Amino acid sequence: MTEPTQPTEAGAPLVEISGLTRRFGDVTALDSVDLTINENEFFALLGPSGCGKSTLLRSIAGFETPDSGTIVLGGTDLLALPPHRRPLNLMFQSYALFPHMSVERNVAYGLEREKLPKAEIRTRVNEVLETVGLTDKARRKPHELSGGQRQRVALARAVVKRPRLLLLDEPLSALDRKVRSQMQIELKRLQQEVGITFVVVTHDQEEAMSMSDRLAVLSHGQVQQVATPVAMYKRPANLFVADFIGESNAFAGKVVDGGLAVAGLGVLPGHRVGDEIGGDGASAHVVVRPEDTRLGRPGEGRVDGTVLETQFYGGVSTVAVTVPGHADPVLSTVAGTTDVERGAAVSVAWTAQDAVIVGGTR
Template structure:
């Protein structure tokens, strides 16, 4: 089970829907591979990213997400495959000729320049007129809420403000595509949460496609229209955050995204047969047969009176955080406690005999391995 707590995404929140069918594909990646000696960083990766979409590349360290971002930016040359941006072939095109911008993790602001000078730098390199530069810099500073700090230097700004300067400098050149590499990792938790909303708002206002690399599940789930989960250089699933959470494509995605209870067994009609307990109800995802796993989220797992559920066990721990109690139940012949999320403060006591149950449509049966 994942150590990272991720709240189930709400269907009406950001990222709850697929991009409308009217959106044209902006980035088309087909069968992209990149190897470093004996290590395959990207293994036959294919993705399509739409115009004006907020797209996240999510996965653990070493999964290939940063290599993919650098390949799109032009800093890594793939060994095979194709990349198109707005129909233009990117393979072989140097980074400075690609109609995109990359915002680095470190922000890379010029410390001796003011905020407005930092933002104007790229436009000055393009030899635009002074009036045009002044107008565009003023507009973007107003958009990111930094008009009042235009004359300050980076060291006079907070971490969140420096991040906004870096964003303003990236979008002022009006690229077709903005790539962001762990853009919020340098911020503390409270500021990071605020900037997640700010990034989404900014992306919608400026109308630029954002592709963000992150290992932070909450970050990806709260901001992205769609996300791609990567592992071992391969794409495991591409879907909306809601679909990824509720209908993971395989065991890796189910385990990586949020907390989950999983049971090993054999696929049968109606769910999964587990030798120690019999049939556990669930819906089979994809073409899965034979040995598989059933996955059910803690918030879909319910506590009922002992002897009246699918699994019997004893409460070993209860934790209360953020308006939700997580009850851990020890089940015989199951290696890990089964987690159940209860709204409010749970009244169940440690050591109490309970049963656990869930609806068949709330659990999924998936194949694959961790």
């Protein structure tokens, strides 16, 4: 299910993809994908392995030839152009830096190939090195840099040519967790400073949610939803998106007035989202995020159960509650530590406004 994509404050539409399909034998990697990416937007393509996100990125770059559909960038038909003629750049996961060249030579390489005047090359290289904070590393070789610094060199080399669109394929996967978190902030800052549309492919939910203005979640070659991170988290279009984006509690049941009738648990409240839900009696799921629940004494909440486990994550605690008749433990997140003990009888409560009723499957 593709949610309509509307231009955001980032700007007017820059990339318009329509009916894009790519097959590899019996496997359909992209299945009639429709997508709009806006000018000066940080856009993320998110999904599990094999969902089609890298094939989509490679199709935009020109390294895959779609079986049908169109890709238009700023009014130009990209599919009519070879990769080297497209007004975009692709930053590879491996960075692909020249080991024998200094930082400044790596960054200047593309401009030198275009035979630009030496003075202009020097000015543009100096400007971009200052932007990425590597002016003092200009004469060093890649092996003398940290992983995060090499990532910045690759980014500088990509943006120095001033493409209208920059494609990034898992750009932070080679970094350790601490550096990756720092570079997420850095990438977003750089994107805003250079004023170029970024499209990043990632399987990391936290990465996509923290950096992007909007994101698209793909599954089996189809776009499941396009939205801002907050909107997608709060109003997932279907069960797959709700399950893929963050932690969630999902209860299967039948649609009734006021919520969902769940076997053994009664009517659980929630509000409907998306258009994959039928009328009364239709199968659906009510989904509630762990942080939107609260624990209480038995009989005071929506469901009763027994505390299975408590885990502390430096600032919040997650309590797993076993609920009779429900296969998966119900998760409840509370601030700080909790004195709830394993084996305690508790209830889990939430408001109808904090739960969504969605269709679809995992």
